[in-house]
Each structure stands twice: as structure tokens, then as C-alpha cells.
Amino acid sequence: MTPHGIGIVGLGVISKAYLETLTDAAAVRITAVADLDHERATAVAATIEGARAMSPAELYADPSVDTVLNLTIPAAHEEVALAALAAGKDVYGEKPLAATLDAASRVLSAAEESRGRVGCAPDTVLGTGVQTARAAVESGLIGSLVSATATWLSSGHEAWHPHPDFYYRAGGGPLLDMGPYYLTALVHLLGPVAWVQGASSRARDTRVIATGPRTGERIPVEVETHVTGVLGHASGALSTVTFSFDAVASSAAPIEVHGVDGMLVLPDPNYFSGPVRVRRGNRDEGEELAVAAGFEDAARGVGLLDFVAGEGRASGELALHVLDIMTGLLDSAAEGRRRELASTAAVPPLVPLTPASRWHGPARA
Known part of the structure; x- marks a missing residue:
């Protein structure tokens, strides 16, 4: 199967933990990275085989990106998620889903309208x-x-x-x-x-x-x-x-x-x-x-891999x-x-005991 394309927006402190998990995971491939600091994006892209540094707008439009991983600061979560969904991408983001409840509701409404999927940390x-x-x-x-x-x-x-x-x-x-x-x-x-x-x-x-x-x-x-x-x-x-x-x-x-x-x-x-x-x-x-x-021996990003696999426990x-x-x-x-509270949520299915070899897959050569 062709690995699922991931585009990362936001390359701050938390991105390092995600990159450690995702760069060699069998199910996904990081194809694009973007940051307000383009030099930072260029430096990160140089460490990932096949990844390119882009502007956020270029990343949303890139056909190699299936899901946008939103690692920006909370104040930017809504803007990035809405832009990605409008471009036909799925979105998985760092917590919280958005800075305000109204903003988070707009993200889920946009996902429903675009038939996109939204996932969100924490996956711990x-x-x-x-x-x-x-x-x-x-x-x-x-x-x-x-x-x-x-x-x-x-x-x-x-x-x-x-x-x-x-x-x-x-x-x-x-x-x-x-x-x-x-x-x-x-x-x-x-x-x-x-x-x-x-x-x-x-x-x-x-x-x-x-x-x-x-x-x-x-x-x-x-x-x-x-x-x-x-x-x-x-x-x-x-x-x-x-x-x-x-x-x-x-x-x-x-x-x-x-x-x-x-x-x-x-x-x-x-x-x-x-x-x-x-x-x-x-x-x-x-x-x-x-x-x-x-998930045994899990690390940041396992929720994204679960999301890509269609389970979406970090919904x-x-x-x-x-x-x-x-x-x-x-x-x-x-x-x-x-x-x-106006909202509720279904409790996600229990994760059966799953060794790392099954959730992460073999490392790519």
C-alpha cells in the first residue's frame, strides 16, 4: 500500500516528538513541512527523505498531502484546520482542538461540510x-x-x-x-x-x-x-x-x-x-x-497512526x-x-494490547 501522505504545519518544540515516531512509520510518509520561519522548515525538510519545505498555503494545496498535522500554537489551530479542510485534507492536531469552544465547533462543522475527518491529541x-x-x-x-x-x-x-x-x-x-x-x-x-x-x-x-x-x-x-x-x-x-x-x-x-x-x-x-x-x-x-x-511502547503520533488507520480514537x-x-x-x-455542558462524546473503543510492531509497522529502509 502507498503510505498516507502527511504535511506538518508548525515545527516548534512538540514537532520533534512527532517526527521521531512518524519519519519511519510504515503507514505514513511525511511529504511536506511548513512553518512561519521558512528557514526552520527548510532545515527540518532536509532531515526527512522525500519531504519538501513549503508555505502553509502550498502545503494545503499539495496533492501528496492527505492529512495535515497541525502543530501550531493554540491560537492558530482554527485557522490552520479550516484552511486544510477547505483544501480537501483531513486534519489531526495538537491539543486543544481550538482556542475557544466556538472556534472548535466551527472546525467540526467545516469537516462535516467538506466530508473531511478531524482528529486531535492527546494520544497518551x-x-x-x-x-x-x-x-x-x-x-x-x-x-x-x-x-x-x-x-x-x-x-x-x-x-x-x-x-x-x-x-x-x-x-x-x-x-x-x-x-x-x-x-x-x-x-x-x-x-x-x-x-x-x-x-x-x-x-x-x-x-x-x-x-x-x-x-x-x-x-x-x-x-x-x-x-x-x-x-x-x-x-x-x-x-x-x-x-x-x-x-x-x-x-x-x-x-x-x-x-x-x-x-x-x-x-x-x-x-x-x-x-x-x-x-x-x-x-x-x-x-x-x-x-x-x-499500544505498547507508544509515543507521540500513535493517535495519528490510529486516525490514518480509520479507528480515530483520538477524535x-x-x-x-x-x-x-x-x-x-x-x-x-x-x-x-x-x-x-451542551456537548457529549462517545467513549472510544478500548485499545486491545497491541505490540509496537503492529501499530508502528516495520521501519522503512
């Missing part, structure tokens, strides 16, 4: 960590679900990112940046969310870049940097979530899921794998579960619902009241 939830936990939940191991907690706290990305500005502008913040990993995992585990109640705060109005050529530069903070809240799942289960750029660290488990007969402790959903532990009973010290589901519809949860939390925090 398709690894063995979250999927093994989900298999345990679906087997009834911990009984009927009661609740979950999700916690991610840090002091802010300016500590490591040389150009962290967009994390502190509209479309950024700890919830929209890190929330998709955790909230997508919670939807996989406990199902879609019906309502949210949020609260938020901002500890500082400026941040100081700590690394790179702009070290010492002070940048403005335009978004809430500590967000917490409760999610009311349609199943009746409740999740409590906290995301922050204002805390030093946390000793809390990334995700815990509680049922009437036991609890699960999950690894960080920002990664694909890690131990899943189960405890049953007050005196049970717990045990690690055997890996039972998910635009799921990404829209997760964005609705996040914007609902922020709106609820601003308004001081509970928010009912």
Missing part, C-alpha cells in the same frame, strides 16, 4: 497506562464507579520553555495546556461529563523567563493560573480536578479512580505507560496490575467535549455557578 491515553486502568474498570474490578481525582501542579513553564508567552495568553493556562491529558483520561474511564463547577485564581500578573535567549525577560499573564473544580459525569460519578502554574509541586497521585469495591492509582497521563495499582479493602496495601490493554468530537469541559470550568469560575 491510548498507551498501556490509561488503557490498562480502563480494562480494569470495565471488568468490574473496583465495582461501580463513585469518583475520581486528577491533579497537576507546577510553578510554570517559563522555567524550561524559551518562548513561554502563549502559555499565559488566551488559549493557554494550566487547564487548557495540561487538562486535555487528564480530562481525556477521565472521559475514557468514567464517561462523558454533564456539568461542571469551577473556581480559579491568578497568583502573579507577570512571569520571568528562566532559560534561553530571553532569560530574565518579564512577560504578562493574561489567564487564570490555578484552576480547580468538580465534574459531574453523566454516569453519576464525580471527579475533582486541580491544575496549576502557581504551585511548587504535589505528592498527590496524578489520577485516582474510586469504586465501591476498590480504587485504582494511575500513572501520569502526560505519558503513555507506567504502573497501574489497585487496592481493595481498607487494609489492602495494593498490587500492580499486569499490562492488559493499550475531534472527543476533543470538542474535553474543550467544553475546560471552558465550562473557566466560565463557571468566572460566574460563580454550576454550568451544564
Whole structure:
């Protein structure tokens, strides 16, 4: 079979992780790359056999591109997705689907009109960590679900990112940046969310870049940097979530899921794998579960390969619902009241335990 043609728009930090997965994957071939910095695009294209550096407009029009991989900053996600769909391409993008819920809805409406497909990260939830936990939940191991907690706290990305500005502008913040990993995992585990109640705060109005050529530069903070809240799942289960750029660290488990007969402790959903532990009973010290589901040895881009294969577990519809949860939390925090959500999403099929040789395919010579 002829490999599926991928055109990448946006060659920033995250593109390196995708390139490591996709450059030699059997099912796809990177045929074109584009970036606002054309010199950067030229340099990246030179490292990929058969790839050409183009402008974004040229890439959308190029017949060798079947799917556009959108790795731009969140504020540009809608513009790139709409342009690609208008050119007859499918689109798979980094999270969030768009900077606002209205923008994300326009992307899905455009896909319906053009009969194009939309996929969206995160795909970390398709690894063995979250999927093994989900298999345990679906087997009834911990009984009927009661609740979950999700916690991610840090002091802010300016500590490591040389150009962290967009994390502190509209479309950024700890919830929209890190929330998709955790909230997508919670939807996989406990199902879609019906309502949210949020609260938020901002500890500082400026941040100081700590690394790179702009070290010492002070940048403005335009978004809430500590967000917490409760999610009311349609199943009746409740999740409590906290995301922050204002805390030093946390000793809390990334995700815990509680049922009437036991609890699960999950690894960080920002990664694909890690131990899943189960405890049953007050005196049970717990045990690690055997890996039972998910893409083994997965890496960034496995969701795109799943999308190209026609499965589409990292779907635009799921990404829209997760964005609705996040914007609902922020709106609820601003308004001081509970928010009912307009969207829902089907929980994607469980990923059966799949070795890397099956999802990635043999490396091309």
C-alpha cells in the first residue's frame, strides 16, 4: 500500500516528538513541512527523505498531502484546520482542538461540510497506562464507579520553555495546556461529563523567563493560573480536578479512580505507560496490575497512526467535549455557578494490547 501522505504545519518544540515516531512509520510518509520561519522548515525538510519545505498555503494545496498535522500554537489551530479542510485534507492536531469552544465547533462543522475527518491529541491515553486502568474498570474490578481525582501542579513553564508567552495568553493556562491529558483520561474511564463547577485564581500578573535567549525577560499573564473544580459525569460519578502554574509541586497521585469495591492509582497521563495499582479493602496495601490493554511502547503520533488507520480514537468530537469541559470550568469560575455542558462524546473503543510492531509497522529502509 502507498503510505498516507502527511504535511506538518508548525515545527516548534512538540514537532520533534512527532517526527521521531512518524519519519519511519510504515503507514505514513511525511511529504511536506511548513512553518512561519521558512528557514526552520527548510532545515527540518532536509532531515526527512522525500519531504519538501513549503508555505502553509502550498502545503494545503499539495496533492501528496492527505492529512495535515497541525502543530501550531493554540491560537492558530482554527485557522490552520479550516484552511486544510477547505483544501480537501483531513486534519489531526495538537491539543486543544481550538482556542475557544466556538472556534472548535466551527472546525467540526467545516469537516462535516467538506466530508473531511478531524482528529486531535492527546494520544497518551491510548498507551498501556490509561488503557490498562480502563480494562480494569470495565471488568468490574473496583465495582461501580463513585469518583475520581486528577491533579497537576507546577510553578510554570517559563522555567524550561524559551518562548513561554502563549502559555499565559488566551488559549493557554494550566487547564487548557495540561487538562486535555487528564480530562481525556477521565472521559475514557468514567464517561462523558454533564456539568461542571469551577473556581480559579491568578497568583502573579507577570512571569520571568528562566532559560534561553530571553532569560530574565518579564512577560504578562493574561489567564487564570490555578484552576480547580468538580465534574459531574453523566454516569453519576464525580471527579475533582486541580491544575496549576502557581504551585511548587504535589505528592498527590496524578489520577485516582474510586469504586465501591476498590480504587485504582494511575500513572501520569502526560505519558503513555507506567504502573497501574489497585487496592481493595481498607487494609489492602495494593498490587500492580499486569499490562492488559493499550499500544505498547507508544509515543507521540500513535493517535495519528490510529486516525490514518480509520479507528480515530483520538477524535475531534472527543476533543470538542474535553474543550467544553475546560471552558465550562473557566466560565463557571468566572460566574460563580454550576454550568451544564451542551456537548457529549462517545467513549472510544478500548485499545486491545497491541505490540509496537503492529501499530508502528516495520521501519522503512
